[in-house]
Amino acid sequence: MTVAALEVEGVGHRFGGLAALDDVSFRVEPGSFTALLGVNGAGKTTLFNLVTRLYANRSGRIAVRGHDLRRTPRKALATMGLVFQSRSLDNDLTVRQNFVYHGALHGMSARRTLARADALLERAGVADVIDRKVRTLSGGQARRVEIARAMTHEPSLVLCDEATVGLDVKSRRDIVAHLHDRAAADGIGVLWATHLIEEIGPDDPVVVLHRGKVLARGTGREIVEGQGAEDLAGAFLALTEASA
Amino acid sequence: MTGWIVCAAGVIWRETLRFVQQRERFVASLVRPLVWLLIFAAGFRSILGVSIQPPYESYILYEVYVLPGLCAMVQLFNGMQSSLSMVYDRESGSMRTLLVSPYPRWFLLTSKLLASVTISLFQVYAFLLLAWFLDVRLPPWGYVAVLPALVLSGLLLGAIGLLISSAIRQLENFAGVMNFVIFPMFFASSALYPLWRLAESSRTLEWVALLNPFTHCVETIRFAFYLEFEPLSTAATAGALIVVLGLAILAYDPSRGLMARRRGGGRP
Numbered sequence: 188m189t190v191a192a193l194e195v196e197g198v199g200h201r202f203g204g205l206a207a208l209d210d211v212s213f214r215v216e217p218g219s220f221t222a223l224l225g226v227n228g229a230g231k232t233t234l235f236n237l238v239t240r241l242y243a244n245r246s247g248r249i250a251v252r253g254h255d256l257r258r259t260p261r262k263a264l265a266t267m268g269l270v271f272q273s274r275s276l277d278n279d280l281t282v283r284q285n286f287v288y289h290g291a292l293h294g295m296s297a298r299r300t301l302a303r304a305d306a307l308l309e310r311a312g313v314a315d316v317i318d319r320k321v322r323t324l325s326g327g328q329a330r331r332v333e334i335a336r337a338m339t340h341e342p343s344l345v346l347c348d349e350a351t352v353g354l355d356v357k358s359r360r361d362i363v364a365h366l367h368d369r370a371a372a373d374g375i376g377v378l379w380a381t382h383l384i385e386e387i388g389p390d391d392p393v394v395v396l397h398r399g400k401v402l403a404r405g406t407g408r409e410i411v412e413g414q415g416a417e418d419l420a421g422a423f424l425a426l427t428e429a430s431a
Numbered sequence: 432m433t434g435w436i437v438c439a440a441g442v443i444w445r446e447t448l449r450f451v452q453q454r455e456r457f458v459a460s461l462v463r464p465l466v467w468l469l470i471f472a473a474g475f476r477s478i479l480g481v482s483i484q485p486p487y488e489s490y491i492l493y494e495v496y497v498l499p500g501l502c503a504m505v506q507l508f509n510g511m512q513s514s515l516s517m518v519y520d521r522e523s524g525s526m527r528t529l530l531v532s533p534y535p536r537w538f539l540l541t542s543k544l545l546a547s548v549t550i551s552l553f554q555v556y557a558f559l560l561l562a563w564f565l566d567v568r569l570p571p572w573g574y575v576a577v578l579p580a581l582v583l584s585g586l587l588l589g590a591i592g593l594l595i596s597s598a599i600r601q602l603e604n605f606a607g608v609m610n611f612v613i614f615p616m617f618f619a620s621s622a623l624y625p626l627w628r629l630a631e632s633s634r635t636l637e638w639v640a641l642l643n644p645f646t647h648c649v650e651t652i653r654f655a656f657y658l659e660f661e662p663l664s665t666a667a668t669a670g671a672l673i674v675v676l677g678l679a680i681l682a683y684d685p686s687r688g689l690m691a692r693r694r695g696g697g698r699p
Contacts, residue, residue, distance in 0.1 A: 239531045243684075265533035275524040279449055291441020292532035292539075294434025 190253045192344040192376025198247030207233045208399040215376040222387045223380040225396035231380040235348045268337030268345040278322040293340040307335035327358035348380045402426045439542040446546035460554040464501035486657035494567045499653035500622025506551040513547040514592030537680045548585035573656035580655035584648035590676040597682035620646040644671040
């Protein structure tokens with residue numbers, strides 16, 4: 188078995204008396220675009236906060252490229268790229284300055300960072316915005332910049348938390364296609380948290396998360412067949428209604 | 432090791448860049464102490480006598496007496512401004528970029544602190560230059576000798592800002608900091624009046640001032656300006672720095688601190 192880009196085993200998390208995550212387990216393979224599908228409040232963001240160590244993981248095990256997040260957090264975080272649900276770029280700086288700052292936080296010199304930034308922005312189709320202040324970018328441009336920035340330090344795992352929320356259909360489709368391409372070309376594992384079923388292809392691995400529990404795992408096609416549904420939306424509704 | 436230096440330099444560079452872009456912040460950092468120096472000190476010169484006391488060897492003008500306190504005030508406001516900036520970063524989401532860096536959190540927060548000190552030094556020396564042009568002058572070598580004292584006090588006041596930023600959930604709550612942190616720290620200290628003056632009016636106030644870390648920042652700076660070392664104040668400032676920075680690092684620890692107890696009410 189290959190080393191997973193991300194391995195989550197029996198992870199739970201509570202906020203006081205409320206169980207936000209309960210015994211969550213799944214893998215993200217290198218080169219795959221894995222969708223974490225769930226409605227708002229399913230626990231997707233909590234899971235992201237645990238994987239990124241913004242919350243402390245107390246139960247279960249999380250490993251990135253084999254690096255245990257609790258035992259070797261530096262190695263685990265160094266190999267992870269992140270795109271958060273809301274913007275995390277510095278609005279007062281230019282795109283170039285945001286890249287330099289991000290690179291520095293990963294110990295990369297400005298020269299090395301900018302050499303990568305040019306290529307990454309080019310691939311993301313936003314090379315022309317490099318000297319613009321972030322606050323002047325459109326939502327779609329900012330998202331593409333964030334995705335490009337997340338790959339600056341050559342991660343083996345990219346986490347995207349509802350990264351297309353608020354974008355138009357074309358921007359959403361382009362961003363999803365771009366990440367599929369990057370996963371296939373660079374062997375990066377992508378974990379794509381979403382509640383938008385149309386962003387998931389039939390061959391994409393899918394983890395269905397509902398009220399903090401994993402209800403199903405498999406490709407989109409397998410989940411549809413397993414539920415005897417017509418499409419993924421039908422399968423998702425069948426799964427979530429059955430668990431209610 | 433290079434990566435650590437690059438990371439710390441990157442954090443300092445980013446904060447400096449933001450400061451350079453915020454001209455109003457720089458102007459405000461100069462206007463505030465200048466108002467005290469030109470208006471308050473000029474008015475109080477005739478009322479408040481300052482007797483000869485270490486480190487002074489002769490009678491001095493009240494403007495000269497308050498200068499170290501005003502330098503510390505610049506650093507105090509800068510520390511709180513950095514705290515405000517941390518809260519803003521948390522609300523806008525850019526704080527997460529910092530917190531998910533692979534470098535340890537204590538290191539990232541200390542880098543933030545160093546950035547805050549760098550900016551405060553720039554502000555203090557700009558203020559001292561203006562004061563020099565206004566004929567409020569100190570011994571020439573004092574401007575060099577005071578640098579370590581300014582770094583120490585800047586670290587402490589910045590660390591207080593860091594600690595406060597971990598406890599504040601929203602920018603709107605920041606006005607309370609002005610009322611409950613900045614003003615009491617500044618007024619209940621030796622910045623504006625010598626401790627013996629405070630003791631004359633109230634022994635309790637004297638004790639409050641003695642326990643106030645800002646007093647020790649001011650005295651460390653005051654003695655350094657006259658090429659003297661004040662061990663008690665320096666030790667008190669350094670001790671307070673260790674405690675406050677330790678608490679701030681703990682507060683930002685995802686498994687133990689205040690950030691861990693939050694949910695929903697403010698992003699991590």
